[in-house]
Amino acid sequence: MIVVGLTGSIGMGKSTAAAHLRARGLPVFDADAEVHRLYAGGKAVERIERAFPGTTSATGVDRGKLSAALIAYPARLRELEAIVHPMVREAERSFLRGEAKRGAPVAVLEIPLLFETELNRLMDAVIVLSAPAEIQRARLLERPGMSAQKLEQLLARQLPDAEKRARADFVVDTGGSIEETRAKLDGIVTQLQSWSSQAYARHWA
Numbered sequence: 001m002i003v004v005g006l007t008g009s010i011g012m013g014k015s016t017a018a019a020h021l022r023a024r025g026l027p028v029f030d031a032d033a034e035v036h037r038l039y040a041g042g043k044a045v046e047r048i049e050r051a052f053p054g055t056t057s058a059t060g061v062d063r064g065k066l067s068a069a070l071i072a073y074p075a076r077l078r079e080l081e082a083i084v085h086p087m088v089r090e091a092e093r094s095f096l097r098g099e100a101k102r103g104a105p106v107a108v109l110e111i112p113l114l115f116e117t118e119l120n121r122l123m124d125a126v127i128v129l130s131a132p133a134e135i136q137r138a139r140l141l142e143r144p145g146m147s148a149q150k151l152e153q154l155l156a157r158q159l160p161d162a163e164k165r166a167r168a169d170f171v172v173d174t175g176g177s178i179e180e181t182r183a184k185l186d187g188i189v190t191q192l193q194s195w196s197s198q199a200y201a202r203h204w205a
Helices: 014-023 031-039 043-051 063-072 074-102 133-141 148-156 161-167 178-192 199-204
Strands: 002-007 028-030 106-110 125-130 170-173
Touching (some): 014 028, 014 106, 014 178, 031 043, 074 106, 074 199, 133 148
Parallel strands (some): 002 125, 125 170
16 A cells, blocks of 8 residues: 655645545545544543643633643644644554555545654655745635734744655645646546555554
């Protein structure tokens, strides 16, 4: 089974790309969705409350309060990542093992911080979604609750788009139409059929 990492900076169209790959029949694991699930309750919430008192409630992590705590003390982001990232990795491993048992020829891990967490080393191929900076910024500032300050902090956590493009196996420019993006993804899916699979057996099985 070929393991593919799908990534790109915030606002580059990862969700749109992932939806198309699912429509093509490829199994896709959404790391962000897993974080949301972990924030809804359970062990992760308990540990986050101990590390960041007052940032959770009976319904789980209050993302606004947690974000405010990290804005006040940016260096503590590593503490949060040390709690959440291992849990997400275990969920990814479970997903891949399940897809391998089902005989899936390709499985996709959608991971926003793929390069930043060095998980690109555990993939057979990496697809990077990219768009011109002005398009990225316009998309993000349209999101509810987004501000210029928050945007700059989010971008500061991520590798520059140019570096991601340079390290990718495939780059999809999402600055054009959705149809163009889908066509590029279709071409990549076709190319992947001939790739060798090594990452799953080495790192995930």
